[in-house]
Amino acid sequence: MGCPYFPHTEEDLKQMLERAGAVSLKDLFSDVPEEFMFKGEFNLPDAMSEMEVLEKFRQLDALDKKLTVFCGVGAYDHYAPAVIQYLLSRSEFQTAYTPYQAEISQGTLRYIFEFQSMVCSLTGMDCANASMYDGATAAAEAMMMSVAASRRRHRILLSSTLLPQVLAVVRTYADYHGMEVSIIGQEGGQTSSASLAQELASGDVAGVLVPGINRFGIIEDLSGFADAVHAGGALLAVYSDPSSLAVIRTPGEWGADIACGDAQTLGMPLSFGGPYAGFLACRKEYMRKLPGRIVGATRDAQGRRAFVLTLQAREQHIRREKATSNICSNQSLMALYATVYMSLMGDEGLKKVNDLSYAGAHYLHDRLIATGCFEDVFDKPFLKEFVLKTDVPADQLQRALAEEGFFAPLQTEEGYVSFCVTEKRSREEIDRLLAVIRTVI
Amino acid sequence: MKYYDKLIFDLSRPGRSGYSLPENPWGVTADALPEDLRRKTPAGLPQVSEPDVVRHYTNLSQMNFGVDTGFYPLGSCTMKYNPKINEQVASMPGFSALHPLQPEWTVQGALKLYYDLSKALSTLTGMSDFSLNQFAGAHGELAGLMIMRQYHRLRGDSGRTKVIVPDSAHGTNPASAAVCGLSVVQVRSLEDGTIDVGALKGLLDDSVAGIMMTNPNTLGLFETHVREIADLVHGCGGLLYYDGANMNALLGQVRPGDMGFDIMHLNLHKTFSTPHGGGGPGSGPVGVTSALAHCLPYPRVVRKNDGKYALLTDKDSCGRISGFMGNFGVLLKAYAYILMLGKQNVKNVGPYAVLAANYIKESLKDCYKLPIKGLCKHEFVFDGLAEDNGVTTLDVAKRLLDYGFHAPTVYFPLLFHQSMMIEPTETESKETLDAFIGVMRKIAEEAKSDPEMLRSAPHNTPVGRPDETSAATHPVLKYSDMQ
Numbered sequence A: 001m002g003c004p005y006f007p008h009t010e011e012d013l014k015q016m017l018e019r020a021g022a023v024s025l026k027d028l029f030s031d032v033p034e035e036f037m038f039k040g041e042f043n044l045p046d047a048m049s050e051m052e053v054l055e056k057f058r059q060l061d062a063l064d065k066k067l068t069v070f071c072g073v074g075a076y077d078h079y080a081p082a083v084i085q086y087l088l089s090r091s092e093f094q095t096a097y098t099p100y101q102a103e104i105s106q107g108t109l110r111y112i113f114e115f116q117s118m119v120c121s122l123t124g125m126d127c128a129n130a131s132m133y134d135g136a137t138a139a140a141e142a143m144m145m146s147v148a149a150s151r152r153r154h155r156i157l158l159s160s161t162l163l164p165q166v167l168a169v170v171r172t173y174a175d176y177h178g179m180e181v182s183i184i185g186q187e188g189g190q191t192s193s194a195s196l197a198q199e200l201a202s203g204d205v206a207g208v209l210v211p212g213i214n215r216f217g218i219i220e221d222l223s224g225f226a227d228a229v230h231a232g233g234a235l236l237a238v239y240s241d242p243s244s245l246a247v248i249r250t251p252g253e254w255g256a257d258i259a260c261g262d263a264q265t266l267g268m269p270l271s272f273g274g275p276y277a278g279f280l281a282c283r284k285e286y287m288r289k290l291p292g293r294i295v296g297a298t299r300d301a302q303g304r305r306a307f308v309l310t311l312q313a314r315e316q317h318i319r320r321e322k323a324t325s326n327i328c329s330n331q332s333l334m335a336l337y338a339t340v341y342m343s344l345m346g347d348e349g350l351k352k353v354n355d356l357s358y359a360g361a362h363y364l365h366d367r368l369i370a371t372g373c374f375e376d377v378f379d380k381p382f383l384k385e386f387v388l389k390t391d392v393p394a395d396q397l398q399r400a401l402a403e404e405g406f407f408a409p410l411q412t413e414e415g416y417v418s419f420c421v422t423e424k425r426s427r428e429e430i431d432r433l434l435a436v437i438r439t440v441i
Numbered sequence B: 001m002k003y004y005d006k007l008i009f010d011l012s013r014p015g016r017s018g019y020s021l022p023e024n025p026w027g028v029t030a031d032a033l034p035e036d037l038r039r040k041t042p043a044g045l046p047q048v049s050e051p052d053v054v055r056h057y058t059n060l061s062q063m064n065f066g067v068d069t070g071f072y073p074l075g076s077c078t079m080k081y082n083p084k085i086n087e088q089v090a091s092m093p094g095f096s097a098l099h100p101l102q103p104e105w106t107v108q109g110a111l112k113l114y115y116d117l118s119k120a121l122s123t124l125t126g127m128s129d130f131s132l133n134q135f136a137g138a139h140g141e142l143a144g145l146m147i148m149r150q151y152h153r154l155r156g157d158s159g160r161t162k163v164i165v166p167d168s169a170h171g172t173n174p175a176s177a178a179v180c181g182l183s184v185v186q187v188r189s190l191e192d193g194t195i196d197v198g199a200l201k202g203l204l205d206d207s208v209a210g211i212m213m214t215n216p217n218t219l220g221l222f223e224t225h226v227r228e229i230a231d232l233v234h235g236c237g238g239l240l241y242y243d244g245a246n247m248n249a250l251l252g253q254v255r256p257g258d259m260g261f262d263i264m265h266l267n268l269h270k271t272f273s274t275p276h277g278g279g280g281p282g283s284g285p286v287g288v289t290s291a292l293a294h295c296l297p298y299p300r301v302v303r304k305n306d307g308k309y310a311l312l313t314d315k316d317s318c319g320r321i322s323g324f325m326g327n328f329g330v331l332l333k334a335y336a337y338i339l340m341l342g343k344q345n346v347k348n349v350g351p352y353a354v355l356a357a358n359y360i361k362e363s364l365k366d367c368y369k370l371p372i373k374g375l376c377k378h379e380f381v382f383d384g385l386a387e388d389n390g391v392t393t394l395d396v397a398k399r400l401l402d403y404g405f406h407a408p409t410v411y412f413p414l415l416f417h418q419s420m421m422i423e424p425t426e427t428e429s430k431e432t433l434d435a436f437i438g439v440m441r442k443i444a445e446e447a448k449s450d451p452e453m454l455r456s457a458p459h460n461t462p463v464g465r466p467d468e469t470s471a472a473t474h475p476v477l478k479y480s481d482m483q
Helices: A010-019 A025-029 A050-062 A082-088 A106-123 A135-150 A164-177 A193-200 A225-231 A242-246 A284-289 A316-322 A332-370 A394-403 A427-440 B050-061 B084-090 B108-125 B137-154 B172-179 B197-203 B226-235 B244-249 B290-295 B328-364 B393-402 B430-449 B451-455 B468-473
Strands: A155-159 A180-184 A205-211 A235-240 A258-262 A278-282 A295-299 A305-309 A374-376 A385-390 A410-413 A416-420 B129-131 B162-166 B183-187 B208-213 B239-243 B263-265 B286-288 B300-303 B309-312 B380-383 B419-422
Touching: A010 A025, A010 B328, A010 B430, A025 B328, A050 B084, A050 B108, A050 B328, A082 A332, A082 B050, A106 A242, A106 A278, A106 A295, A106 A305, A106 A332, A106 B050, A135 A155, A135 A164, A135 A205, A135 A235, A135 A258, A135 A278, A135 A284, A155 A164, A155 A193, A164 A180, A164 B137, A164 B172, A180 A193, A180 A205, A193 A205, A193 A225, A205 A225, A225 A235, A235 A242, A242 A332, A278 A284, A295 B468, A316 B172, A316 B183, A332 A374, A332 A385, A332 A416, A332 A427, A332 B050, A394 A410, A394 A427, B084 B328, B108 B129, B108 B286, B108 B300, B108 B309, B108 B328, B137 B172, B137 B208, B137 B239, B137 B244, B137 B263, B137 B286, B137 B290, B162 B172, B172 B183, B183 B197, B197 B226, B208 B226, B226 B239, B239 B244, B244 B328, B286 B290, B328 B380, B328 B419, B328 B430, B393 B419, B393 B430, B393 B451, B430 B451
Parallel strands: A155 A180, A155 A205, A205 A235, A235 A258, B162 B183, B162 B208, B208 B239, B239 B263
Antiparallel strands: A258 A278, A295 A305, A374 A385, A385 A416, A410 A416, B129 B286, B263 B286, B300 B309, B380 B419
16 A cells, blocks of 8 residues: 655656765665664564554544543543644644744743743742653652752752652653752641651752642642741742632732642643643742743844744753753643633633532532542642542442443552542432442441 | 735734634632732733634644745655645544543553553664653653663762764754763764764773764764674663664665664654654654663553553652653554555655655765765755855745745855755655655756856745744744833
């Protein structure tokens, strides 16, 4: 079978080879030692037609079980308005690359500028970059940024209440980047301020990372954290769920220096873990330490509003071996995703998303408690996710629910299970979930 | 392209909205949360209707140039055609609804796809095992270097702190090394553009963790001494890292694994046709020889004896590098591309890409300075115009925009002052290449007849050259800073 992506006719090939000074395509590899030319057969199928490819994917898809999601732990099943996928599929957005040529990339540059503006609005920060790979890598970059800003300090403090995958990724980066990690303990389901004070006392801490909403779903009370961290000469970074920031106290309002997190909660499909987009924002003082792409507003010679990639002296491809980050791209299309989502929702829509999630989660929480088989681990305020203690074996419960078409709960540690409810879950769905749970316990 | 001057915030009017959500059946809201945990001032997101949003972003898109708009010969970026079947399979509702933490037995299709794609990449590259968890090329480099360090650490060899990087390397190579805690030692290139093997010999000792190489290199030249380099580096106990940014040149013909490389990354958004999306999401799979498989980032997808797929966390892993399993949506697209090509057509990717590059090079070498002559691979570099009229590479690049072409990569590699790096890819027709050649020749003529006009180009784009200096000296990075 031919390939629809190759436009060459026999005559084209002949003329092009002649210009290139070659007789055959093989001649074009005459500079490659013969021993390296691959002479075997690739372990791949024969070329397929589109219909066959679709069938192949349908078969793979059929091996997955479609579940109604009642779990979060870093990936949340929020609703995506129809407009988003429609706009994202415009090929002018999809098939462009990094906006190096500003004159023909104003579309990309403008939505990134809008993204940066909206991230600042939600987090209460002064400046944001064009997005990061995901929340966990954004958190790692936040910590490398605080180390770079401190110049001579290499120790970072991570709250034990951060999502486990965020902790793991920051630890990996720290391990290789020469950052020493200490863990702040938890007390009553939230980051311990006593443990924080103890760790800060050594006077060698560059950055502190704590969650806005933690792995138990609890909204952390960060009163006094910023003062303590600043008194210790370090920067405070808060890992946040951006959707929640329409209603809960922002990193800026807590006095943080850096805000980071995953923009997945802004309506992005679960998509088995990606693509999502990380975000990273900071106070003005640290603008020149912010890694990644940044778009700025300016004018052209005729005075027209124009946007460009700016502050590039910070970037890795300029700094090379002096770089403090190696990120040279972003999750641009997913930043557009978040931007369109935030435009459609506005403050009011995002508030409603949180209200529905809050109400649904508390409804499920209260009914689970009422079964007598679950109890609260901590008596602390939560938004859409919560952890309960139970004697019911988590794997047995999860298996039974999956057989009935639900994904819940996730065991976070022995005897603790996590549930989550978003605005997508109707009262009927929650009641059906509860009915299945009652048959298991 | 037409000029449109609005930002979404300009369209905002109090009381407008663009969302639709069900009524709250519970009558409870998040206002029930304690006052001191609640947001104090409104965020101030735009208040716009759905039609406002659709028209605004449609207008923005019309100020953008993509591969679907026209020829995009951006060197080292492999801006090939992005097949539309890829998009269709990636948006299948089943895959997009999978939660990354679902139990393994409920996601066997997704895990099988991940596994099958990694095996397809193995056969195409000659590497034993792949991790697909990395989000981009630079992220792949970082993971690759972590694997390199972890390998040495596991052998109890902690003294290997240096990595050798050629002066022609992509800027991300030294940056990734620095982030990974390795110090960078640069090895120079010879006059002919390839690595100076003699100089390399002088750098090798037991403090070297490895070398990062791009082959073909950023000048589009095949590093013919790669076997000797591999033997030398292996001989001193180091590893060879292959930067796969230029893999399109070799796809189907030459495999990094056969050249002696131990670790490599691929860019699925380059070689495997997934769209660049304005800068991402991409994907940077990392492949290794079987001796290094245990060091790959976790979780890995493995096939068990019973034919089922499972996630594995190896105790020797270099660590977790992504929140979940990378950009899974991008993996779907790359797999569709490989299935469409099949084992026969994939062999033509490299040769057709190389043919297109040589065709352009030979057609323009009389009016643009060609510092390295002879056969190139998928890309090549001009060092500005052949005749010096005070017209720079930047001017030529901007003038190309007027004629409806994207510019090449400019001022990279750093080996020349007026670098213009051109990569046409295998999906462009001869007519397109001829049109580009014609315009490049016309611009060379204009450089003689009207250099002033080139210096102020572009003239037909939505905006002219933006004032980058004031953008950097007085940064305006969000809407509220504009007033």
